[in-house]
Amino acid sequence: MNVAVTVxxxxxxxxWLAYGTPVFTVLAALAVSAxxxxxxxxxxxxxxxxxxxxxxxxxxxxxxxxxxxVPLILTGLAVYLPLKAGLFNIGAEGQLVAGxxxxxxxxxxxxxxxxxxxxxxxVAAAVAGGIWAGIPAYxxxxxxxxxxxxxxxLTFVALELQSYLLRGPMxxxxxxxxxxxxxxxxxxxxxxxxxxxxxxxxxxxxxxxTYVLMTRTRLGFEITxxxxxxxxxxxxxxxxxxVYLFVFVVGGAFAAMGGISEIAGAQGRYRAGFEPGYGFTxxxxxxxxxxxxxxxxxxxxxxxxxxxxGSSMEVAFGVPAALVEIIQALVILFLITAEFFKxxxxxxxxxxxxxxxxxxxxxxxx
Amino acid sequence: xxxxxxxxxxxxxxxxxxxxxxxxGELISERAGVLNLGVEGMMLVxxxxxxITTVVTGSHWLxxxxxxxxxxxxxxxxxxxxxxxxxxxxxxxxMLTLLGTGLTTFFGSGWVEESIDGFPQMTLPLxxxxxxxxxxxxxxxFRSTATDYLALGLLVVVWYFLHHSNLGLEMIAxxxxxxxxxxxGVSVFxxxxxxxxxxxxxxxxxxxxxxxxxxxxxxxxxxxxRGWIAVALVIFAQWRPRRMLVxxxxxxxxxxxxxxxxxxxxxxxxxxxxxxxxxxxxxFLMTPQIMGTYPYLATIIVLAYAVIRTKSDQLxxxxxxxxxxxxxxx
Numbered sequence: 001m002n003v004a005v006t007v008x009x010x011x012x013x014x015x016w017l018a019y020g021t022p023v024f025t026v027l028a029a030l031a032v033s034a035x036x037x038x039x040x041x042x043x044x045x046x047x048x049x050x051x052x053x054x055x056x057x058x059x060x061x062x063x064x065x066x067x068x069x070v071p072l073i074l075t076g077l078a079v080y081l082p083l084k085a086g087l088f089n090i091g092a093e094g095q096l097v098a099g100x101x102x103x104x105x106x107x108x109x110x111x112x113x114x115x116x117x118x119x120x121x122x123v124a125a126a127v128a129g130g131i132w133a134g135i136p137a138y139x140x141x142x143x144x145x146x147x148x149x150x151x152x153x154l155t156f157v158a159l160e161l162q163s164y165l166l167r168g169p170m171x172x173x174x175x176x177x178x179x180x181x182x183x184x185x186x187x188x189x190x191x192x193x194x195x196x197x198x199x200x201x202x203x204x205x206x207x208x209x210t211y212v213l214m215t216r217t218r219l220g221f222e223i224t225x226x227x228x229x230x231x232x233x234x235x236x237x238x239x240x241x242x243v244y245l246f247v248f249v250v251g252g253a254f255a256a257m258g259g260i261s262e263i264a265g266a267q268g269r270y271r272a273g274f275e276p277g278y279g280f281t282x283x284x285x286x287x288x289x290x291x292x293x294x295x296x297x298x299x300x301x302x303x304x305x306x307x308x309x310g311s312s313m314e315v316a317f318g319v320p321a322a323l324v325e326i327i328q329a330l331v332i333l334f335l336i337t338a339e340f341f342k343x344x345x346x347x348x349x350x351x352x353x354x355x356x357x358x359x360x361x362x363x364x365x366x
Numbered sequence: 367x368x369x370x371x372x373x374x375x376x377x378x379x380x381x382x383x384x385x386x387x388x389x390x391g392e393l394i395s396e397r398a399g400v401l402n403l404g405v406e407g408m409m410l411v412x413x414x415x416x417x418i419t420t421v422v423t424g425s426h427w428l429x430x431x432x433x434x435x436x437x438x439x440x441x442x443x444x445x446x447x448x449x450x451x452x453x454x455x456x457x458x459x460x461m462l463t464l465l466g467t468g469l470t471t472f473f474g475s476g477w478v479e480e481s482i483d484g485f486p487q488m489t490l491p492l493x494x495x496x497x498x499x500x501x502x503x504x505x506x507x508f509r510s511t512a513t514d515y516l517a518l519g520l521l522v523v524v525w526y527f528l529h530h531s532n533l534g535l536e537m538i539a540x541x542x543x544x545x546x547x548x549x550x551g552v553s554v555f556x557x558x559x560x561x562x563x564x565x566x567x568x569x570x571x572x573x574x575x576x577x578x579x580x581x582x583x584x585x586x587x588x589x590x591x592r593g594w595i596a597v598a599l600v601i602f603a604q605w606r607p608r609r610m611l612v613x614x615x616x617x618x619x620x621x622x623x624x625x626x627x628x629x630x631x632x633x634x635x636x637x638x639x640x641x642x643x644x645x646x647x648x649x650f651l652m653t654p655q656i657m658g659t660y661p662y663l664a665t666i667i668v669l670a671y672a673v674i675r676t677k678s679d680q681l682x683x684x685x686x687x688x689x690x691x692x693x694x695x696x
Contacts, residue, residue, distance in 0.1 A: 143670065150670075154666070156662045160655045164655035277464075323472055325464050325465070325467055329461045329464040332444070336457055
């Protein structure tokens with residue numbers, strides 16, 4: 001018997017595959033992660049019930065999720081926007097930290113009434129995040145230096161800087177913890193509804209702005225054009241230089257707003273290590289939502305559920321919160337596997353007896 | 367002063383070995399055209415696997431082997447996704463780091479309290495016993511763990527393999543111009559798989575060295591960004607094994623200096639001219655966290671300098687890096 005695997009590029013994607021992929025990948029990731037739960041002698045169904053149901057039906061779970069979603073949506077946008085122009089920003093974490101540090105400095109050292117101070121903190125954060133993202137953007141736009149590596153490396157610079165500032169010039173509070181002084185009332189982001197701070201509003205507005213930008217404006221069209229074919233875009237008279245700078249700098253500003261929202265809204269003071277890898281989670285969020293800014297919002301909410309559900313599962317079953325990281329990684333690994341099946345039709349031919357022609361795969365994989 | 371420098375050199379060698387092992391793996395993988403941002407995750411898996419094996423069996427060499435093997439398992443996933451399924455290398459790599467971090471934190475939580483007999487310090491065979499008494503450099507260079515010597519030996523092997531063996535040259539060809547290599551009868555598919563697997567093995571070895579020789583214990587997330595430094599190191603070294611030796615020891619020295627920076631005083635005396643201006647700057651630059659940024663900043667500067675100064679065809683970046691390959695579309 002002879003088995004030949006054929007792989008052909010698909011002309012178009014069937015509807016069930018296009019819409020089923022995110023659902024299927026999430027279910028597959030949960031199924032595989034269940035193995036880890038069984039190893040720890042935890043009933044996966046009970047654990048997942050805690051993870052998702054408690055998170056979505058209790059008031060505490062819901063407010064936690066909405067709060068957590070703020071930095072996730074904003075960093076998601078920070079990856080989404082450059083992705084639209086064909087660039088990879090994997091330094092959203094660094095931009096978030098740089099922004100949060102700048103915003104915190106303003107919040108602790110400038111005295112203004114709350115109505116003026118909080119917006120100023122956001123502006124300071126956005127400027128710092130924009131500058132932090134502007135370095136890889138400029139190097140890429142002007143000199144073609146790979147933005148993936150530079151934005152990543154700058155993340156580690158930002159994390160060291162955070163550690164330096166919170167152990168030195170910006171350290172406050174009691175004890176030896178690397179953290180800042182507590183924010184005053186004026187520097188705290190007010191609550192929108194009970195338990196949810198107004199950073200959520202900022203995130204939603206930024207999603208709307210991005211949505212309008214990408215679907216209704218000439219610049220959005222240029223970004224998409226540069227992202228799909230930069231040479232054709234150049235010939236059509238568009239400047240790759242400005243598009244690259246724009247998407248990265250604005251993306252960095254988004255991430256930074258996420259950082260200051262989390263600090264001045266949810267935390268109340270800058271604690272070192274407050275960011276459990278938001279910038280890296282932003283990558284799956286941007287990928288899940290890469291078709292539209294609204295989907296970035298939904299993906300951000302989904303990952304917020306994962307994070308919050310993960311910690312309630314930790315409390316209820318003693319399962320390490322690291323399970324969330326595993327699920328997160330698996331979702332994406334399955335998602336990029338599914339991408340392959342979206343773009344290629346895989347067929348298996350079973351032939352009896354020795355084949356007349358040697359069974360050779362059609363694709364050049366040997 | 368002599369004791370201080372001798373101790374510093376000793377710490378440098380140890381720190382450099384981790385970077386050298388992980389960096390060599392990354393170098394091979396990238397030379398074949400596959401960027402591996404999963405090194406950090408592969409190192410962690412290797413570190414935990416090696417540690418558990420050593421606790422259970424008592425054999426650190428067995429642990430070292432298991433570490434290599436587990437690094438390769440994670441690399442196999444990367445290879446499958448990037449080469450067979452032509453997925454994005456950046457996404458796959460970052461997610462594998464996340465997966466490795468998650469898995470090791472999840473399964474390693476019970477092993478934090480365990481202790482092991484790791485690799486002992488030994489003098490270099492044959493010549494070590496005569497040279498170990500040399501002042502300053504003797505202890506650092508001729509009394510180390512077996513894995514330190516192994517890493518240096520492997521560097522020679524990697525250098526020879528890449529630049530003087532048929533297989534290695536074919537691998538480089540695959541990373542530069544897969545179509546041409548394919549036309550010449552080289553299997554792009556097979557060589558890339560091989561390169562990624564070797565890379566994962568090296569990353570696993572680096573992790574195992576970390577837990578079995580460097581710190582002799584397991585702590586979640588103990589690689590502390592060294593996997594990313596290894597990625598940076600390859601760029602710093604411009605994809606050349608010999609420069610990587612220099613880079614690994616330079617970054618290793620920074621690592622060692624950083625840990626000891628509090629005990630170093632480079633400030634001027636109060637009466638020296640400009641002491642009031644220079645001393646605060648020097649103190650700032652010598653802060654451990656600020657020193658921690660140097661490897662990253664140095665790499666960005668080197669990368670930018672290299673790209674700006676040289677024409678792209680003279681730059682050593684493998685031309686097909688980050689590009690998946692398939693016959694029909696090209």
